[in-house]
Amino acid sequence: MTPTRPPKKSAAAAAGDSLHPTADAWLAQAQGRVSGRAGTALDQHRARCKACHAQALLAARVARAVDRTDLEPVPASLRRAAERMFSPVASAPAHATFGRLRLIPPAHGFAAGAFAGAFAGAFAGGVRRAGEALRRCALEGGSWRLELEWTPYDRAWHLRGRVVGADVGGAASPSRTIVLEGAEIGSRRVRPGPRGFFGPVLLPSPEVRVTLQDADRSFRSPWLPRAPRRR
Amino acid sequence: MRDPFPDDAALVAALRDDDREAWRAFLDRYERLIYSVPRRMGLDADDAADVFQDVLAAFLRGLPRLREPRTIPKWLTRTAFRLARERRMRHRREQPPDDPLSLERVADPADFADLLARAEDGARLRALVAGLTGRCPELLDLLFFVDPVPAYGDLARRLGVPIGSLGPTRQRCLDQLFVRLGADSTAGRIRSATRPTLKPEGATAPTRKPRRPR
Numbered sequence: 001m002t003p004t005r006p007p008k009k010s011a012a013a014a015a016g017d018s019l020h021p022t023a024d025a026w027l028a029q030a031q032g033r034v035s036g037r038a039g040t041a042l043d044q045h046r047a048r049c050k051a052c053h054a055q056a057l058l059a060a061r062v063a064r065a066v067d068r069t070d071l072e073p074v075p076a077s078l079r080r081a082a083e084r085m086f087s088p089v090a091s092a093p094a095h096a097t098f099g100r101l102r103l104i105p106p107a108h109g110f111a112a113g114a115f116a117g118a119f120a121g122a123f124a125g126g127v128r129r130a131g132e133a134l135r136r137c138a139l140e141g142g143s144w145r146l147e148l149e150w151t152p153y154d155r156a157w158h159l160r161g162r163v164v165g166a167d168v169g170g171a172a173s174p175s176r177t178i179v180l181e182g183a184e185i186g187s188r189r190v191r192p193g194p195r196g197f198f199g200p201v202l203l204p205s206p207e208v209r210v211t212l213q214d215a216d217r218s219f220r221s222p223w224l225p226r227a228p229r230r231r
Numbered sequence: 232m233r234d235p236f237p238d239d240a241a242l243v244a245a246l247r248d249d250d251r252e253a254w255r256a257f258l259d260r261y262e263r264l265i266y267s268v269p270r271r272m273g274l275d276a277d278d279a280a281d282v283f284q285d286v287l288a289a290f291l292r293g294l295p296r297l298r299e300p301r302t303i304p305k306w307l308t309r310t311a312f313r314l315a316r317e318r319r320m321r322h323r324r325e326q327p328p329d330d331p332l333s334l335e336r337v338a339d340p341a342d343f344a345d346l347l348a349r350a351e352d353g354a355r356l357r358a359l360v361a362g363l364t365g366r367c368p369e370l371l372d373l374l375f376f377v378d379p380v381p382a383y384g385d386l387a388r389r390l391g392v393p394i395g396s397l398g399p400t401r402q403r404c405l406d407q408l409f410v411r412l413g414a415d416s417t418a419g420r421i422r423s424a425t426r427p428t429l430k431p432e433g434a435t436a437p438t439r440k441p442r443r444p445r
Contacts, residue, residue, distance in 0.1 A: 022402055022405075022406075023402065023405035023406050023408075023409045024401065024402050024405055027405060054413065055409060058409045058412050058413055059409075061352065061356075061412065062356060062375075062408070062412070064349060064352060065349060065352035065353045065355070065356040065375075066353065066356065066375040066376065067349065068263060068378060070267075071263035071264060071266075071267045071346070072263060072266050072267040072270045072271075072279075073263060073266075074262045074263060074266045074283070075276070075280070078266075078280050078283060078284075079258065079262065081284065082258055082262065082283070082284065082287055083254065083255060083258065085284065085287055085288065085291065086246075086251060086254035086291065181288075181292065186284060186285040186288035186289065187288040187291065187292065
């Protein structure tokens with residue numbers, strides 16, 4: 001049965017009806033929870049009561065705003081993954097809490113030589129495009145050095161890298177994480193192995209920004225290897 | 232408990248403070264909107280999941296630069312549309328369909344105007360509900376924005392009220408909401424209606440005395 005109430009000092013009372021449907025009744029009708037004779041009665045009442053017609057319109061607005069029937073529910077696993085995406089690094093204001101990863105001139109960047117030597121075998125197995133050369137760079141931030149290398153791979157790129165800690169000599173550090181951001185890869189987290197190596201990570205386009213997360217701070221690079229075209 | 236993020240501005244402020252609860256609230260509000268766009272464009276569940284995560288990643292990247300939180304639903308819808316369209320075009324390049332028209336079915340952001348309007352209405356309604364008095368914000372929040380809506384017994388337990396009082400409380404809260412909603416819409420109408428009016432209502436033009444003929 002449709003809930004009704006006596007009108008009190010309302011504009012609806014001026015319409016001359018003894019009982020007017022409640023806001024709840026209009027909402028129930030707008031949400032399709034009223035049918036048959038009760039629905040017809042509401043429609044008839046609405047046709048002769050301006051104030052109730054206004055209430056019904058408001059109820060329709062509420063029903064529309066809260067209606068989720070034709071929105072696709074998100075699978076639970078995807079929701080869990082989405083919850084994990086939030087991290088202080090991802091949301092922190094740029095350049096406020098981040099240290100910077102600065103590019104080192106090529107002459108100094110690969111002085112250690114361990115990086116290029118360690119990956120020599122892996123590069124040999126890649127499918128390299130004719131006319132495309134390797135790209136390398138090295139960055140420094142805090143007590144860390146980050147070495148990166150892009151290899152053309154089919155129509156994309158493989159990115160490999162190594163984190164070298166000046167103070168820990170490249171030893172494993174469970175709190176160290178690399179976040180790669182790219183126009184087409186979104187935000188991707190990679191964890192360097194025990195010797196600081198990571199990759200290969202497949203990049204549709206070479207532009208990438210790297211954030212190195214330490215236990216205490218995060219260091220973010222500029223866009224590499226050059227300014228991205230699409231930003 | 233009241234919704235700690237009554238509007239998107241409060242939500243964004245909390246997200247910038249690294250509040251994980253705010254992220255959950257953000258997902259509660261917008262996950263279906265984001266996910267529905269690629270699904271409506273015909274992407275399968277895996278591709279839609281990729282688009283969904285890319286939109287969220289882009290949102291988090293842009294969060295420090297976000298200036299107008301009211302535009303979040305529009306931004307999310309457009310970004311989801313753009314990323315889903317890119318993905319579809321990539322698929323089409325890799326694997327041309329038998330029927331070339333099949334992928335052209337949905338290709339206009341206007342197709343999502345209804346989703347967007349609903350999300351924006353939802354955000355306004357949430358802000359209005361948060362401004363109500365008494366137990367109304369909690370009750371209506373549970374009734375409108377929690378999926379699935381809790382049973383009456385559960386509602387009463389959460390609100391700490393007898394189950395018999397829920398009906399009248401709900402009625403009072405809806406009355407309160409409708410009054411505010413009515414004022415909200417009326418204010419909009421008044422703004423547009425009064426713009427051309429230059430004089431206050433009831434004012435009459437000064438009458439000029441007829442000149443006495445010389």
